[in-house]
Amino acid sequence: MPADLTDFAAFAHRLADASGAAIMPHFRARLDVEDKGGKKGEKYDPVTIADQNAETAIRELIAADYPDHGILGEEHGHQTGTSPYSWVLDPIDGTRAFITGGPQWGTLIALNDGAAPVLGVLDQPFTGERWIGYGGRTELHARGTVTRLQTRACPTVKEAVISTTHPWGYFTEDEQAKFRKLDAAARMSRFGGDCYAYGLLAMGFMDAVIESALQPWDIQALIPIVEGAGGIVTSWAGGDAQDGGHVVASGDERLHAALLKLLA
């Protein structure tokens, strides 16, 4: 792989370290009993403070080392660069998991080369897990170990464990009916996964994640992670998924083809 990408991976680890440090003091902080970060008189809102502080920390590091790169972040908007590269950021993907104390949220950091995301990080600082995908490989860095990941074989919907974050929170009625039909055909469905489900897919413990109403920063980091482990990510229509919207990720291309038919 190009030397650049290895450098960018080392830099992405630094970004994830910084975001984790900004977020963790606010994870599981109690809204009603503490005041850790809001302006005087403002109500303390842990997830908003954590999200903003993490994105600020990441933007500062990018501005210092790659001032010509663009940045697209959920919290602080779009900043155009003079380089084709841009960083696509969601400091806390899975806000609902975060505010209810669960570990299924994560920090998503993608590097887009102007055509597609070429590097992605999913960082979960509470469990101490970090997925990084780039150059056709995906690694899980967890508590001092590094493991190369590989999705599992799953040729049919019947054998598949499928997942989505919420059964009706993000789907239209028609989409709900489609998911329900898939669920009836599949081996098992899981909910509440948020971005963590894509990590489990890359590890070979789930077979597909099916979502809608995604933003670019919800999915760009996850594309190199899933693809680097041997999986595939597209829109429900089979097209490029980097702009978000309706997204399906699978660990096996045979399953993916079957899912696209059923989601069409």
Add this chain to the structure above:
Amino acid sequence: MPADLTDFAAFAHRLADASGAAIMPHFRARLDVEDKGGKKGEKYDPVTIADQNAETAIRELIAADYPDHGILGEEHGHQTGTSPYSWVLDPIDGTRAFITGGPQWGTLIALNDGAAPVLGVLDQPFTGERWIGYGGRTELHARGTVTRLQTRACPTVKEAVISTTHPWGYFTEDEQAKFRKLDAAARMSRFGGDCYAYGLLAMGFMDAVIESALQPWDIQALIPIVEGAGGIVTSWAGGDAQDGGHVVASGDERLHAALLKLLA
């Protein structure tokens, strides 16, 4: 509280240590690539092996220290004791979370004094979290810290974060419709929680967990944990929940009363 209960709590920590040690080598083990525990020629099934090994380890410790106590476990059945005390065990509650690699499963250990569960442990060895409730208090032991837990105030359904493990996997059609109605009235619903959701309830990050089709070992450990943090656990009809079935747990008794009306 009686001295006995303090002794039993120390013993319950030993049981959870032993179960965690028996389970963790099999968590996230790959079915298809490894052979860690099955008999020769048998297919290796990580969750079954982990479940059985953990229950065996727990039963051996109970037999050694409290040979007169009864034991009711999911894996190895009921063993009547000569003492009124019995241990009610589910080594891996949340099998589906376990086999899909997620951290929402837990080991449930309850001590029943013959009338009701008086001590409960929820152990999550992957995240390093252990909830223990007894004598009217609940503590979270996590990574070297011990925190006394308190549920949060939430007087109405409108303000509540409610949770259940699966939107239709365990509910009848009528129960699904009830949960869907509750969801529409509540602030937010979360799925995929398994026993971990009760831990988040005790910590004050969720307001209610609503489930059906539970076994006694699915709920007995969680009753002292929720109640020791100030919450309440009953059947949907408002009766004793220790035998399982339809269970609702709330952090605030005003919310609980409102939920019982809607679930009736």
